[in-house]
Amino acid sequence: MLPFLSRADETMNANGRGIAQARETGTLGKLMVLLDLVTHADAPLRFTDILSLAGQPRGTLHRQLTHLVEEGLLELDGDGRYAPGLRLLDFAARSWARNEFRLIAEPHLADLQQATGETVHLGVLRGQSIIYLDKVEGRQPVRMYSQIGNASPCYCTGVGKVALSLLPAESLVDLLAGVNFTRFTAATHASPASLLAEIHEIADQGYAFDREEHEAGIRCVAAPIWSEDRTFLGGVSITGPAYRLSMELLAQWAVPVRQAAGRIMEGMRIRLGPRR
Amino acid sequence: MLPFLSRADETMNANGRGIAQARETGTLGKLMVLLDLVTHADAPLRFTDILSLAGQPRGTLHRQLTHLVEEGLLELDGDGRYAPGLRLLDFAARSWARNEFRLIAEPHLADLQQATGETVHLGVLRGQSIIYLDKVEGRQPVRMYSQIGNASPCYCTGVGKVALSLLPAESLVDLLAGVNFTRFTAATHASPASLLAEIHEIADQGYAFDREEHEAGIRCVAAPIWSEDRTFLGGVSITGPAYRLSMELLAQWAVPVRQAAGRIMEGMRIRLGPRR
DNA sequence: GTGAATTGTTCCATTATTTGGAACTGAATT
DNA sequence: AATTCAGTTCCAAATAATGGAACAATTCAC
Numbered sequence: 083m084l085p086f087l088s089r090a091d092e093t094m095n096a097n098g099r100g101i102a103q104a105r106e107t108g109t110l111g112k113l114m115v116l117l118d119l120v121t122h123a124d125a126p127l128r129f130t131d132i133l134s135l136a137g138q139p140r141g142t143l144h145r146q147l148t149h150l151v152e153e154g155l156l157e158l159d160g161d162g163r164y165a166p167g168l169r170l171l172d173f174a175a176r177s178w179a180r181n182e183f184r185l186i187a188e189p190h191l192a193d194l195q196q197a198t199g200e201t202v203h204l205g206v207l208r209g210q211s212i213i214y215l216d217k218v219e220g221r222q223p224v225r226m227y228s229q230i231g232n233a234s235p236c237y238c239t240g241v242g243k244v245a246l247s248l249l250p251a252e253s254l255v256d257l258l259a260g261v262n263f264t265r266f267t268a269a270t271h272a273s274p275a276s277l278l279a280e281i282h283e284i285a286d287q288g289y290a291f292d293r294e295e296h297e298a299g300i301r302c303v304a305a306p307i308w309s310e311d312r313t314f315l316g317g318v319s320i321t322g323p324a325y326r327l328s329m330e331l332l333a334q335w336a337v338p339v340r341q342a343a344g345r346i347m348e349g350m351r352i353r354l355g356p357r358r
Numbered sequence: 359m360l361p362f363l364s365r366a367d368e369t370m371n372a373n374g375r376g377i378a379q380a381r382e383t384g385t386l387g388k389l390m391v392l393l394d395l396v397t398h399a400d401a402p403l404r405f406t407d408i409l410s411l412a413g414q415p416r417g418t419l420h421r422q423l424t425h426l427v428e429e430g431l432l433e434l435d436g437d438g439r440y441a442p443g444l445r446l447l448d449f450a451a452r453s454w455a456r457n458e459f460r461l462i463a464e465p466h467l468a469d470l471q472q473a474t475g476e477t478v479h480l481g482v483l484r485g486q487s488i489i490y491l492d493k494v495e496g497r498q499p500v501r502m503y504s505q506i507g508n509a510s511p512c513y514c515t516g517v518g519k520v521a522l523s524l525l526p527a528e529s530l531v532d533l534l535a536g537v538n539f540t541r542f543t544a545a546t547h548a549s550p551a552s553l554l555a556e557i558h559e560i561a562d563q564g565y566a567f568d569r570e571e572h573e574a575g576i577r578c579v580a581a582p583i584w585s586e587d588r589t590f591l592g593g594v595s596i597t598g599p600a601y602r603l604s605m606e607l608l609a610q611w612a613v614p615v616r617q618a619a620g621r622i623m624e625g626m627r628i629r630l631g632p633r634r
Numbered sequence: 635g636t637g638a639a640t641t642g643t644t645c646c647a648t649t650a651t652t653t654g655g656a657a658c659t660g661a662a663t664t
Numbered sequence: 665a666a667t668t669c670a671g672t673t674c675c676a677a678a679t680a681a682t683g684g685a686a687c688a689a690t691t692c693a694c
Contacts, residue, residue: 109385109652109680110425121452129671139654144672146652149386154484162671166453168482168489174450175507176397177442206444208430213444231451385651385681405642415683420643422681438642 112138113146117155117166126163174231183316184215186349187307191218191318194342198335200322202342203302205241207314208233210261212242215316237261237277238270238295240304241317246277247284248306248314254281269295289336291329292319299324303332305343309350318343388414392422393431393442402439450507459592460491462625463583467494467594470618474611476598478618479578481517483590484509486537488518491592513537513553514546514571516580517593522553523560524582524590530557545571565612567605568597575600579608581619585626594619 119135120127127135133143147164150156154169178184187204195202195218204216211233236242236257246254258274271277284290292302304319320327320335395411396403403411409419423440426432430445454460463480471478471494480492487509512518513534522530534550547553560566568578580595596603596611 107680108425110389110429112652113386114429114431117449121449125456126458130669133670140671141654141656141673142652149384153386153390155390165457166449168453168457168484168491170446170449170453171489171491171507172487172509173393173397173442173446177444177446180401180442181444182402182441208444211448213448215444215447231447233448388681406640409641416642417644417683417685418681424643 113150116143116146117150120156120164121166121170126159126165128162129164132164178215178230181215183350187316187318187346188216190342190345190349191216193345194318194320194338195219197338198320200320200327203241203319203321204316205234205239205245205319206316207236207242207245210236210257212236212239212245212317214241234296235261235264237263238266238292240290240292240302240319240321243277243281243284243290243292244304244306244317245314247281247290248308248312254278266296267294267298269293271295287336289340291332292321293329294324301327301329301332303335303339305336305340307343307346307350309347315350316346318346389422389426392419392426396432396440397442397446402435402441404438405440408440454491454506457491459626463592463594463622464492466618466621466625467492469621470594470596470614471495473614474596476596476603479517479595479597480592481510481515481521481595482592483512483518483521486512486533488512488515488521488593490517510572511537511540513539514542514568516566516568516578516595516597519553519557519560519566519568520580520582520593521590523557523566524584524588530554542572543570543574545569547571563612565616567608568595569605570600577603577605577608579611579615581612581616583619583622583626585623591626592622594622 116132116136119132123131129144129147132147133140136143138146147156147158151158151164151167153167155167157165157167159165183206184204191202191204202218203214205212205214207213212235213233214230217230234242236245246257249257258277261274263272263274264270265272271280280290289303289305292300292304294301300321301324302319302321304317306317307315309315318339320332320339392408392412395408399407405420405423408423409416412419414422423432423434427434427440427443429443431443433441433443435441459482460480467478467480478494479490481488481490483489488511489509490506493506510518512521522533525533534553537550539548539550540546541548547556556566565579565581568576568580570577576597577600578595578597580593582593583591585591594615596608596615
């Protein structure tokens with residue numbers, strides 16, 4: 083297994099809940115915070131652990147957890163440890179299998195993988211995170227869920243940066259205001275200032291690199307996919323180890339990546355155009 | 359792609375929501391019903407579609423859907439169509455990656471796949487459904503989420519039947535009372551009566567076959583995994599096309615399948631035993 | 635292009651659910 | 665046996681959800 087596939091999730095915790103638009107009020111909102119807590123934990127949590135993390139009164143928390151367990155969103159084992167519920171898998175399997183964007187992109191991702199021999203990703207922006215919707219790899223059978231579904235920061239990934247480059251100025255400012263700039267490697271942007279400079283450049287050239295910014299030794303080149311009104315829909319990227327992907331090679335691959343993105347856009351227009 | 363991998367999900371709809379313990383009351387319960395409706399639909403639903411399916415007052419439904427969208431559990435596109443939200447993928451990726459049972463079973467599933475050359479599954483019982491937690495396949499790269507996370511009926515799958523065979527009599531009766539016996543093939547049990555007879559046999563011999571009961575042309579042999587007190591934890595199975603897997607071969611494979619199940623039980627005892 | 639029908643959204647007094655402090659049980663520790 | 669800690673239950677008060685009706689915005693028919 084290549085090193086970048088076994089990427090540990092600890093880095094993910096820095097995200098907090100960067101996916102939802104943050105609505106921690108209302109019955110559902112509060113329950114989702116709990117679900118986030120448990121799913122983001124490195125190990126199953128005891129009642130008391132959650133109590134200290136959630137800062138809710140004991141009685142309240144207990145009932146909330148009971149409800150989540152009753153719905154299959156959490157599971158409570160015999161030792162009183164709460165883990166994510168498997169019903170989530172069923173939901174996810176369905177949302178993935180029927181996702182129109184992914185279905186349209188799929189053949190083009192496969193073509194791009196064939197052309198370059200490296201790993202290809204499809205990602206979308208949700209909140210401040212990039213969620214990988216699909217991944218096409220060459221050699222080894224993919225350990226599913228290994229990357230798909232994972233949320234990564236937008237400020238240090240290729241897909242993330244092309245996403246930001248298409249955002250209207252004010253949305254960009256709003257989004258970055260909520261980002262916690264964790265320094266994953268020496269190359270990670272440490273502040274909005276340096277990031278913004280690169281974003282403008284990316285907006286001009288139409289593609290972005292990840293120069294080992296999220297993980298040492300891993301590079302990528304990404305291109306955006308947008309709708310008629312230039313709204314960002316998602317991004318395609320080619321990812322691989324730095325020893326194999328020189329910056330020169332990556333720069334050459336900007337062309338096929340953008341072509342693949344273009345074909346996906348074409349597919350979206352054919353499929354969705356008439357209805358809009 | 360082998361035919362049984364592209365199994366369409368229409369059959370799944372017969373399940374209804376067979377996963378949760380049915381708690382359609384309470385704020386969360388009502389919202390989960392909606393989430394189920396949308397995720398089980400064959401295509402994205404409009405507001406009015408959901409209105410007729412959910413049988414809620416317009417105002418109420420509208421607010422509920424708004425909340426689900428705000429939390430990222432549903433997505434509303436420009437055409438007013440509701441689709442499952444991608445935040446579910448993030449939740450699922452985490453619950454899968456850290457699932458202890460799956461992590462313990464993984465190497466033994468791989469061994470079994472190597473030994474037989476056929477597809478190996480790991481499934482657990484949730485409500486009246488079997489949820490596939492893992493899948494190890496030989497040749498082609500697995501299209502992830504293709505089977506993993508999918509819920510299948512318990513009365514016509516190998517893993518499902520070994521699950522039932524370990525249930526205490528009354529639990530079994532309760533569970534079957536809620537099952538809607540859909541006839542998928544000519545071999546599918548059409549009533550609890552014939553199923554119960556086979557269940558007793560399975561309890562005695564310690565393994566179960568699926569004789570093309572869920573899908574024509576697909577057979578499997580499965581063995582149960584249980585904890586110290588003989589509680590069913592999950593099942594391992596070898597699945598493949600009937601033309602390659604004669605019933606004789608399948609009967610021989612009952613041995614390695616049970617061995618794999620045994621090794622997983624051993625792993626569970628080592629990992630979890632001390633803590634209990 | 636106008637009017638009618640359908641679809642989607644907002645409002646607010648009523649109703650139902652959640653809240654959270656406190657009291658309670660049970661197990662582990664000293 | 666006494667004490668602490670983890671987990672559960674209870675119920676008046678606070679909060680959020682409900683749903684009917686009025687209001688917009690589309691779509692459709694003519």
